Amino acid sequence: MKTSPKSPLTISILIICIYFSQLQFLAQNTEQSSSTIAIKIENTLKKLTLKEKVALCHAQSKFSTKGVERLGIPEIWMADGPHGVRAEISWDDWSYAGWTNDSITAFPALTCLAATFNPKLSSQFGFSLGEEARYRKKDVLLGPGVNIYRTPLNGRNFEYMGEDPFLASTMVVPYIKGVQKNGVAACVKHYALNNQELWRDKVNVEVSDRALHEIYLPAFKAAVTKANVWALMGAYNKFRGQYATHHELLTKKILKEDWKYDGVVISDWSSAHSTIASAMFGLDIEMGTGTDGLGTSTSNHYDHYYLATSFLKKLKSGEIPLAILDDKVRRILRLRFRTNMSNNRPLGRANNKEHHDVARKVAAEGIVLLKNENNFFPIKDDKNLIIAVIGENATRSMTAGGGSSELKPQFEISPLQGIRARYKNATIIHSMGFASGPSVYDKVIPSKLNADSLRVAAIQTAKKADIVLFVGGLSKSHLQDCEGDDRKQFGLPFGQETLINDIVAVNQNVGFVLVTGNAVAMPWLKKVKGVIQTWYLGSMAGHAIADVISGAVNPSGKLPFTFPIKLEDNAAHSFGEISYPGIDMTQQYKEDILVGYRWHDTKEIKPLYAFGYGLSYTSFKVSNIEIDKKTYTKEASINVSCTVKNIGNIDGAEVIQIYIGKSKSKVKRALKELKGFQKVKLKSGEKSNINIEIPVNSLAFYDETISDWNLEKGDYIIYVGNAANNIFKKKTFSVK
Ligand code: BGC
8 A cells, every 4th residue: 555655743742742742641651640649549448358468578589578469569679789789689588589580770879979969869869779679679778877977987888978957868768769760669768767876776776856856857857857768777776765777756656646657667687676565666567576487487487577467467356456457458559569569660771881880970970089288189190200100999899798788799990900001101009018818708918928928028019119009098998988887997997007118108198098088097198298088889899999099080078977086086986985886785866956067066076087078189279258138037048159169170070068057046056057059060170050949937946845847037147158167158157
């Protein structure tokens, strides 16, 4: 049959019609989805037996829960974690299942993401990670973690987003939205107050309502109310004597009633402790309680969970009302309709170039230049140059170890590999320098080398070089940056402090590439010419580090937490044992709201490196700093404007930070608190006018006398700077 050729106009009209009809379809579909999901939930609920409903509320294996086959309801599959999808774990124990198709892209750990101060990158990070989770057929991704950085000893800080609730809240929202675009639930964790690993499963935290609401909860609240997170994980610790995972105030009241959370609460792996508390105080899915399968009993071990047989019995006897169960099941079904029972979820992808690019971009943007004497960095490639790369962190895998966030990347570029790939002309020589030894996770240790011979070899290597890059820091081994325990010392381990002294004695041109997820003591700081803080950067680590060292990327990362000079300068530590780690399993957060820079600022304790600090290879001039009014109403927003100019000769980025304080207040206040920030990318010589909006109601404090937020009238001070301790201008305004 002959068809008449269509004119270009007809084709265009056709395309436009199709486009609009699709838009309409999409709009109807999304509209439908929230209302139809509610109907579907009610219909499904009616079809489930009591036993089937209970079975939805607890694990059937280490990382999955049962479906209901006869109704076509699939199982739920979960996986760690915050910066990459973990390898498959066995059905009943923690060993790896040994699959050959479960390697992934390792993204940088979340301290690095926070250090980018770039919410757009956080969105790309979340989206790419969600794609990998989807590809691996996961319905729930067990991350991100947003516990506040309270002490540099916390073994798990590297997984979190720093010490400031505003920064963590701003960065976590796009991450979650990005993950969930893939039809995979993000699971924000660990709710709440899991701020140390030592004794995490039993320590009882005592903290004021004010610090709870102003410091420790905001990032969770943002995850729930702004990102609409679909899952949340309870913490191991206790708060005011009750376990956090099923807590009358935390989970039942604040999370589910006040914030109107409609997602599921999942326990941490074995953080549930009672049937009644789990049932009544908001736990929906119990995971990890003694998951040794049939190992300790003859019946199915999962039936012994608090939310299994004992729950069923109490429901049957009427001790627990059926409505309690139905609320949990509605949430669990909602999770399914949002994920594995959603009609239009994409298929996901893993290990593709785009994900590697995102990993590298986040890594390079998160690296923080701390010190740069006489422009030590960037180091230009030159055939006459000999660079010695010394230190175990130059070659040790940093995706292995660390606990549940351990990854099995398809590849991981070490700093040494990255530097070798980047420097084509210079001669790169290498020496291990020190060895941290095997850990529970990583069995690699050089067999014939002892600490002394490693040290001697390193000194010889340093002597031969023009420049030494000392790649040291912490590792992901137990008692380092690792889950399950805290660090025992603030200084660098494995003789690194002595080794640095020995190296500097033979070569004064030393730059320190610091690989940690935590602040460390730096008694050696004056002796080295440059320091870059690189965090744990995942698959593209070495390339990103070489990007910054060589100047291919101009550093723009800013510290998401304070580096104190000594441990006692940190707020939690300044109060002694009762505050950290606690006495008789109870700890009091004596510093209250004065966490991190809030403490240093208010008590005038000089940090080694302040929150928000980070150098660049170029310089910026910030001028015309203005606020739009002198007086604001409670409903208004403050518009802060300024001009930022890149006055150096290379392109770069600066982070303008807005802090606000109130000197006269009826309550104790921090000198200032971060309330807004913006990262500006500028070419050499370029300038840009920026505007940052701050809602006046974000200046409210949590008033314990009314158990609510209270916005005080009167004068406030606004501080505009590029670090907590580098303020360009202060201005006063008032709220009426
Ligand atoms: C960790 C969680 C993790 C879970 C499952 C727990 O030990 O605290 O963060 O998601 O294990 O691996």
